[in-house]
Amino acid sequence: MSYLSSSKTIKSLLAALFASAMLLSAGLSLAEPVLRVSAIPDEAPTELQRKFKPLGDYLEKKLGMKVEFTPVTDYAASVEGLVNNKLDMVWFGGFTFIQAKTRSHNQVVPLVQREEDEKFKSVFITTKAEITRLEDLKGKTFSFGSESSTSGHLMPRSYLLAAKINPDTDMKRIAFSGAHDATVAAVAGGKVDAGVLNISVWEKLLAQGRVDPKVVRVFYTTPGYFDYNWTVRSDMNPGLRKKLTDAFLALDRANPQDKEILDLQRATRFIPTKAENYNNIEDAARHAGLLK
DSSP, X not given: OOHHHHHHHHHHHHHHHHHHHHHHHHHHXXXXXXXXXXXXXXXXXXXXHHHHHHHHHHHHHHHTSEEEEOOOSSHHHHHHHHHTTSOSEEEEOHHHHHHHHHHTTSOEEEEEEEGGGGGBOEEEEESOTTOOSGGGGTTSEEEESOTTOIIIIIHHHHHHHHTTOOHHHHSSEEEEOSSHHHHHHHHHTTSSSEEEEEXXXXXXXXXXXXXXXXXXXXXXXXXXXXXXXXXXXXXXXXHHHHHHHHHHHHOOTTSHHHHHHHHHTTOSOEEEOOGGGGHHHHHHHHHTTOOO
16 A cells, blocks of 8 residues: 555544534534433332322423433432432432431432421321320330331331330330331231331322221321431532522412322422421431431
8 A cells, every 4th residue: 555545534534523522523413412310219119200290291391401310229229319310309308418428428418398397297007906195005016107218217216215215125026028018018908917108108098098097097197207308418509509409489279280290299388498308307316327
């Protein structure tokens, strides 16, 4: 091969490589931004995705960017996903927010909560006639939800301890169902004598006719406490953070489409929140030895 033809070949290859690099660069720069969203798996993944779909569509319009919901396998995965930049926004319970706050060294920010989350509650349920108060749980089998659940474990445990009942030593056996609806199924199916779950899921299951209140009944409702919120990392673009906050606060029950979103989220409306609201939950977690 002559020097001239060799030179032309090299130039052609360089030109092709340069064109490919330009196309790749253009493709990357034009890639559609995506808001990666998830939630603690306190209900079945299919239910979480069903609840989020209208909200995700709404946020896409408000933000002008794609919104993707990715379910996670357990509560810890939701925390690690946000802390390690694999997720951008997560629906946390109060305890998982505290875990994320601790894991990230205060590099997460709670944006909004439902109005209901200012005074959230848990309900203790049973099928046994002899169980009418917390003290009756001594010597019984019992199910919490997930070990990292605020309303299905941490706060109920704190109220049990306040009633001088240590679940680990005073009960015959404790289990962790993994989700609120699974706790109801365990109690209704006779796998345990009693259990506890958040009041929101309990009321939803009643409304859907998925539980018979003549068979499974509430025997104790806790006092109110702060719980769920939508959380992002503190390094999120301030403009995007404001757009997200404004979008949630703009949801109005008077608008039929907004009402559908709020109903699925079991919310009257969304309100601003702040990290300090969850100090009591952090104290309860440390007292119970659950914060690592």
